[in-house]
Amino acid sequence: MGKTGAARKLASAAAYGGGGLSVLGGALYGVLTAEARLARRTIGRLEGDPPSATGWYGHGRPGPTVDIVLIGDSGAAGYGVERVQETPGALLASGIADELDRRVHLRSFARVGAQSADLAEQVTRARRSPCDVAVIVIGANDVTHSVLPSQSVRYLGEAVRRLVEADVQVVVGTCPDLGTVKPIAPPLRQVARTWSRRLAAAQSIAVVEAGGRTVSLGSILGPEFAAQPAVLFGPDRFHPSAAGYRAMVGALLPSVLASLGAVAEDEHLPQAFRGERVLPVAAAAVQAAKSPGTELDGTEVAGAERGLRGRWVELRHRRRHPQAVVESPTEAADPPGEPGRVAD
Numbered sequence: 001m002g003k004t005g006a007a008r009k010l011a012s013a014a015a016y017g018g019g020g021l022s023v024l025g026g027a028l029y030g031v032l033t034a035e036a037r038l039a040r041r042t043i044g045r046l047e048g049d050p051p052s053a054t055g056w057y058g059h060g061r062p063g064p065t066v067d068i069v070l071i072g073d074s075g076a077a078g079y080g081v082e083r084v085q086e087t088p089g090a091l092l093a094s095g096i097a098d099e100l101d102r103r104v105h106l107r108s109f110a111r112v113g114a115q116s117a118d119l120a121e122q123v124t125r126a127r128r129s130p131c132d133v134a135v136i137v138i139g140a141n142d143v144t145h146s147v148l149p150s151q152s153v154r155y156l157g158e159a160v161r162r163l164v165e166a167d168v169q170v171v172v173g174t175c176p177d178l179g180t181v182k183p184i185a186p187p188l189r190q191v192a193r194t195w196s197r198r199l200a201a202a203q204s205i206a207v208v209e210a211g212g213r214t215v216s217l218g219s220i221l222g223p224e225f226a227a228q229p230a231v232l233f234g235p236d237r238f239h240p241s242a243a244g245y246r247a248m249v250g251a252l253l254p255s256v257l258a259s260l261g262a263v264a265e266d267e268h269l270p271q272a273f274r275g276e277r278v279l280p281v282a283a284a285a286v287q288a289a290k291s292p293g294t295e296l297d298g299t300e301v302a303g304a305e306r307g308l309r310g311r312w313v314e315l316r317h318r319r320r321h322p323q324a325v326v327e328s329p330t331e332a333a334d335p336p337g338e339p340g341r342v343a344d
Contacts, residue, residue, distance in 0.1 A: 050079050050080070051082070052108060053088070053090045053093070053108045055328075056103060056330045057097045059327060059334060064102065065102065068105070070088065070107070070108040070135050072122075072136050072138040073112070074113065076173075081241075081245065092256065097324070106329065109125050116156050116159075119155055127166050131163075131168045132168070133170070135256060138152075139176070142175070143199060149198065153205075163212070164210060164212065170207070170210075171259055173217045175196045175203060177196055197289045200216060200285075200289040201282075204284070204296050205311075208313050213296060214288065216251075217252075251293040254319060255295045264319075267319070276316050276317055278312055280309035280311070280313075281311040294315060295318055296314070298311060
């Protein structure tokens with residue numbers, strides 16, 4: 001089976017309750033389970049939790065406020081860094097405040113060790129207050145804990161649907177490529193690379209079908225990290241360093257801004273010279289999993305959302321934005337108070 005067919009089959013198994021073991025084979029699943037236990041013991045845990053990024057950003061900027069929630073695992077929480085300014089939440093909120101010249105209120109529900117099954121509880125908490133956009137980073141723990149890919153994808157798709165039903169824009173950073181993580185020994189390393197890339201492709205299919213958009217995070221633990229492990233890996237050699245989290249947010253930020261309608265005039269339509277085009281979702285998802293920073297979002301062709309090979313999507317390579325000065329969050333908005341929001 002080709003990679004496109006495998007991704008489509010995995011996403012279909014998630015939608016209809018299938019097992020999804022055939023993506024890698026039942027025998028390899030047993031190997032992966034045993035090796036994953038060893039890898040988790042080797043990686044271990046760092047001391048303490050990451051600083052909380054929840055709070056207000058964009059000090060001194062006007063309203064209306066942009067409300068953001070951050071959902072997912074340790075990659076979303078910023079596990080391994082010591083300063084709040086180094087967390088993905090602070091990096092993302094500061095970047096949005098700078099680009100939009102607006103105040104930003106960020107609520108982070110990401111939890112160290114979270115798997116896709118934990119998204120339901122995080123989404124429930126996120127929906128208790130108004131929100132414009134939700135950013136989700138999830139999947140790595142599902143791979144290292146040998147969760148069936150079809151189960152992971154089903155949990156993620158349901159989380160996105162619930163957020164979209166609440167009129168929230170959703171941007172998902174898909175599972176990173178785990179094939180370069182040094183504490184993961186062969187044969188798990190090779191299996192983890194295949195597993196994580198196909199999980200990322202299936203995540204993209206499920207998210208787009210549910211009304212969200214995705215950004216490939218392959219570079220977060222991909223070739224860039226293999227070339228500079230001392231710079232981009234944290235002290236446990238598994239989680240990103242502060243520089244690694246900056247790279248991750250640099251990939252996510254353009255798509256988050258696009259979800260809020262902040263798109264440059266020359267980026268409204270796909271540009272062929274940047275390798276952008278419209279494709280069926282499964283084919284686009286496989287390409288995105290191999291190309292870090294690739295965004296997928298649903299679109300229409302001749303007024304139709306679907307063709308013979310499924311949902312139409314735009315495959316985009318949005319331009320990165322300069323790094324903004326990163327702020328520390330405050331517990332309250334600047335006076336005279338909260339004047340309003342970007343969207344209801």
